Amino acid sequence: MQTYLVTGGTGFIGSNFILKARREDWATVINLDKLTYASHPQTLASLSDDAGYQFVQGDIGDPNLVRTLLNQYQPDAILNFAAESHVDRSILSPQDFIQTNVVGTFHLLEASRVYWEQLAVERKAQFRFLHVSTDEVYGSLNPTDPAFREDTPYAPNSPYAASKAGSDHLVRAYHHTYGLPTLTTHCSNNYGPRQFPEKLIPLIILNALDGKPLPIYGDGQNVRDWLYVSDHCDAIERVLRHSLVGETYNIGGRNELTNLAVVEQICSILDDLAPKPNFNHSSLITFIQDRPGHDRRYAIDCSKIQRDLGWQPAESFESGLLKTVQWYLANARWIEQVRSGAYQSWITQNYCDR
Ligand code: NAD
Numbered sequence: 001m002q003t004y005l006v007t008g009g010t011g012f013i014g015s016n017f018i019l020k021a022r023r024e025d026w027a028t029v030i031n032l033d034k035l036t037y038a039s040h041p042q043t044l045a046s047l048s049d050d051a052g053y054q055f056v057q058g059d060i061g062d063p064n065l066v067r068t069l070l071n072q073y074q075p076d077a078i079l080n081f082a083a084e085s086h087v088d089r090s091i092l093s094p095q096d097f098i099q100t101n102v103v104g105t106f107h108l109l110e111a112s113r114v115y116w117e118q119l120a121v122e123r124k125a126q127f128r129f130l131h132v133s134t135d136e137v138y139g140s141l142n143p144t145d146p147a148f149r150e151d152t153p154y155a156p157n158s159p160y161a162a163s164k165a166g167s168d169h170l171v172r173a174y175h176h177t178y179g180l181p182t183l184t185t186h187c188s189n190n191y192g193p194r195q196f197p198e199k200l201i202p203l204i205i206l207n208a209l210d211g212k213p214l215p216i217y218g219d220g221q222n223v224r225d226w227l228y229v230s231d232h233c234d235a236i237e238r239v240l241r242h243s244l245v246g247e248t249y250n251i252g253g254r255n256e257l258t259n260l261a262v263v264e265q266i267c268s269i270l271d272d273l274a275p276k277p278n279f280n281h282s283s284l285i286t287f288i289q290d291r292p293g294h295d296r297r298y299a300i301d302c303s304k305i306q307r308d309l310g311w312q313p314a315e316s317f318e319s320g321l322l323k324t325v326q327w328y329l330a331n332a333r334w335i336e337q338v339r340s341g342a343y344q345s346w347i348t349q350n351y352c353d354r
Helices: 012-023 041-047 063-073 087-092 094-117 121-126 159-178 200-210 229-242 259-273 303-309 317-330 332-340 342-352
Strands: 002-007 027-033 053-057 077-080 128-134 182-187 189-191 214-217 223-228 248-251 256-258 285-288
Touching: 002 012, 002 063, 012 027, 012 041, 012 229, 027 063, 041 053, 053 063, 063 094, 077 094, 077 229, 087 094, 087 159, 094 128, 094 159, 128 159, 128 229, 159 182, 182 229, 189 229, 189 317, 200 214, 200 259, 200 317, 214 259, 223 229, 223 259, 223 317, 229 248, 229 303, 248 303, 256 259, 259 285, 259 317, 317 332
Parallel strands: 002 027, 002 077, 027 053, 077 128, 128 182, 182 248, 189 223, 214 285
Antiparallel strands: 223 256
């Protein structure tokens, strides 16, 4: 059984990855997470008695803590999910993004290098540092441009994308300069259960249920590719286990949709699952002033991971979206806690006061 140090494992994608690893029992996991506003420790409450899971509250940018954890747990791999991840917040407050995504990743890489260099030959060869990145580092596409490939030049436009690009370059440099066995993945927009309701899909579901306006930036014609979160986790597992070191992989769902089309599909599902008399949820759609510097289109060419590693998404957008809406309808308590602030006091009680 391998041991992984997972960073940011209490967030949306990291928690799904940890639950999968423990459910399928192929790795013991140490989860290093700072518990920012975006984290969901209750998602992992089912692991509280699991001897194969350990939570540590802390910052990837704390070199002493990271060094101590590496020496104590001797992981076979580090998976870096930790990040500030919301584009709108990066526009309002870019500093946190530079601090965690660039400086934090640097400290994590440096501690990993020192740890990796002193491993015995066989373990050194097997060790991996997997960095989870985004398609946003490639910038914006015109409608007829080909989809992003792994060799598409970087052109990040938002502070979030620029900070992720900076961390990707550091990961690449640590492989090129020191030989650290790194892997980098670039995924499109994820969706699924337990996503913090500042991101488009949960925001729209919850506002629609409350009868609040459904805000859509600009003309609603910005295009994104969408991938169900469990498919992303499968892809990460496959890259970790089977990829050659130093590789990068694009991961996407081949689901290019305008934001307006996504919102309309959510409304149509809610019209069926949560009908209100003489009312269509789409009547709540409200176009708002566009986000500054809003990228028009992202599209992912994921033929490399399909060809090299045999990965395919299992979930269609229709089935994944239906499951997602059903999850939010069935988990009113989770939603209430996230929105009420009781959630943050739960974090304080359960993690900070002990
Ligand atoms: P998230 O915002 O839901 O979770 C991020 C987690 O990182 C949180 O638990 C937070 O507490 C933790 N964290 C933040 N700063 C930290 C620090 N300094 N030290 C330790 N932990 C810290 O993010 P997510 O949506 O789960 O995304 C995970 C990763 O995947 C990110 O690197 C993101 O850039 C990337 N990604 C996300 C998407 C998406 O659609 N959500 C798509 C492609 C790539």
